[in-house]
Every structure is written in C-alpha cells, then in structure tokens.
Amino acid sequence: MFSNNNRSITYLGLFFFSTLLALSLYFWQERVIMVDAAFQIFCVIMQQTLAIQVERFSAAIVQFVPLLMVKNNVPLPTILMTYSAAFVVYPMLAFVLLVAWVRNHRMGLALILFFGLLQVHTFYWIQSELIQGCVFSLFLLGLYSQWPRPKFGGGGSLCAAGSGGGLCASVGRGGIAVRFGVFIPGRCALPKSALLVYARFYRGGAGVQIFFGAPR
Numbered sequence: 773m774f775s776n777n778n779r780s781i782t783y784l785g786l787f788f789f790s791t792l793l794a795l796s797l798y799f800w801q802e803r804v805i806m807v808d809a810a811f812q813i814f815c816v817i818m819q820q821t822l823a824i825q826v827e828r829f830s831a832a833i834v835q836f837v838p839l840l841m842v843k844n845n846v847p848l849p850t851i852l853m854t855y856s857a858a859f860v861v862y863p864m865l866a867f868v869l870l871v872a873w874v875r876n877h878r879m880g881l882a883l884i885l886f887f888g889l890l891q892v893h894t895f896y897w898i899q900s901e902l903i904q905g906c907v908f909s910l911f912l913l914g915l916y917s918q919w920p921r922p923k924f925g926g927g928g929s930l931c932a933a934g935s936g937g938g939l940c941a942s943v944g945r946g947g948i949a950v951r952f953g954v955f956i957p958g959r960c961a962l963p964k965s966a967l968l969v970y971a972r973f974y975r976g977g978a979g980v981q982i983f984f985g986a987p988r
Contacts, residue, residue, distance in 0.1 A: 777877070778871070778877040781871065781877045781880055781881050781884075782871050782872075782877070782880070784881075784884060785867045785868075785871065785880055785881075785883075785884050786868075788884055788888060789860060789863065789864035789867060790864075792860050792864075792891070793857060793860045793861065793864065795895075796856045796857050796859065796860045797853055797856065797857055799856075799895075799896075800852055800853045800855075800856035800857075801852070802896055803856045803859075803895070803896055803898050804852045804855055804856050804898070805852070806896065806897075807897075808897075808899045809855075809897075809898050809899040811823075812825070812831065812835070812899055813835075813838065813851070813852065813855050816835055816838055816839055816842060817842050817848075817851070820839070820842055820843060821839070822835050822836070822839060823835060828901040830901045830904040830905045830908060831899070831901050831904065833858075833862055833904055833908075834855070834858040834859050834862055834904065835855075835858075837854055837858055838851050838854050838855045838858065841854060856898065859898045859899075859904075862904065862907065863883060863887050863907045866883060866907055866908070866910070866911040867880050867883050867884065869911065870883065870911060870914045870915075874914050874915050874918050875918060876914040876915075876917060876918045878914075879910060879911075879913060879914030879917070880914070882910060882914075883907065883910050883911075883914075886906065886907075886910065887903070887907065890903060
C-alpha cells in the first residue's frame with residue numbers, strides 16, 4: 773500500500789510539473805515581459821552577469837542557464853522562453869531528486885502542494901525569490917529527514933548555524949552524515965556580534981558546535 777502511494781505521488785508530480793512546464797513555454801511572453809522579471813532578464817542580457825538584487829541570491833538558480841545562452845549569442849526569444857521555463861524546471865528537479873534519490877515522497881507531495889497552490893497568484897508573477905528559497909528549503913528539509921545518522925562509538929561532529937542557514941557534519945565508525953538547514957531570516961536571540969562555541973568530547977573524537985549571532 774505504501775509503495776503504491778509513493779508511486780502515485782511520483783506520477784502526480786511528474787504530470788503536474790510537465791503540464792506546468794508546457795504552459796510556461798506557451799505563455800512565455802506573458803510570464804517574462806512584465807515588471808520585475810523583464811527588468812531582471814534585461815540586466816542579465818545587458819550586463820552579461822547574474823542580476824542579484826538586495827542580496828536575493830536564490831535568483832541565481834533560475835538565471836544561470838539564460839546567462840550561459842546570452843554569452844553564446846542565442847536568439848532573444850529562446851533566451852526568454854528558457855527563462856520562463858527555468859522557474860518550473862527548478863522545482864521539478866527538486867521534486868525528482870526528492871522522490872528518486874532522497875526517497876522522501878511525503879516531502880515531494882508537500883512540494884507539489886506548495887508550488888501548485890501558489891500558481892493561482894504566481895503563474896504570471898514568476899520572479900519571487902521567496903518561492904525559490906522555499907523550494908530550496910523544502911528540498912533540504914526532505915534531505916535532512918532522510919539522511920543516515922551514524923551511531924557513535926567514537927567520533928565527532930561539526931555544526932555551524934546563522935540567521936540564514938546551517939550545516940552539521942558528523943563522523944563516526946558507522947559512517948558520515950552531513951546535515952543542512954535553512955532558516956527564515958528574523959530576529960536572532962543572540963546579542964550583536966555574539967559568538968558561542970560549544971565543544972563536546974566523544975570517546976576517540978570531538979564535536980564542535982559554532983553559532984554566529986546577528987544584530988537584534
């Protein structure tokens with residue numbers, strides 16, 4: 773039964789994203805030639821570099837392939853169609869990785885629901901970096917929840933976290949686990965420029981956790 777549900781989620785996701793991809797190619801002008809999306813792709817074409825504005829780095833994910841096409845003198849309509857499709861290919865790739873590699877079908881379903889319900893308001897407003905960041909966060913959450921956790925008979929861990937994200941690596945005789953996290957920016961509990969270092973020693977190894985504070 774569980775296997776059948778997983779297969780249904782996979783087919784549902786592939787059908788949903790394939791349909792959305794076809795629509796993004798058909799309505800590429802309506803999606804790209806408007807307001808922010810038009811300005812960003814204009815900057816990419818004219819400056820021949822990524823158009824990262826006010827530190828919204830998730831925009832680079834969907835601008836990378838159009839930028840390569842600009843540098844190779846691909847015709848403008850093809851660049852704009854690719855730019856429109858990139859906003860669907862990106863979550864589609866995240867979904868495929870979740871169900872085929874990470875084997876986390878529940879998070880794959882969450883990605884379908886999240887991205888699908890938002891299309892009511894965002895199909896023609898494609899450039900929201902918030903949605904791109906949320907897709908990345910859902911993928912990392914699905915990866916983290918399925919990642920193997922080794923049993924320590926000796927070893928250690930190294931963790932780093934900040935207002936924008938975190939990383940934890942653990943090493944033991946049972947294997948290696950690397951865990952990621954992305955946090956929604958907001959007020960940090962630590963005072964300005966605070967630095968907390970915490971060390972815990974295992975039998976035959978050590979673990980260190982490092983947390984960087986941000987201004988309140």
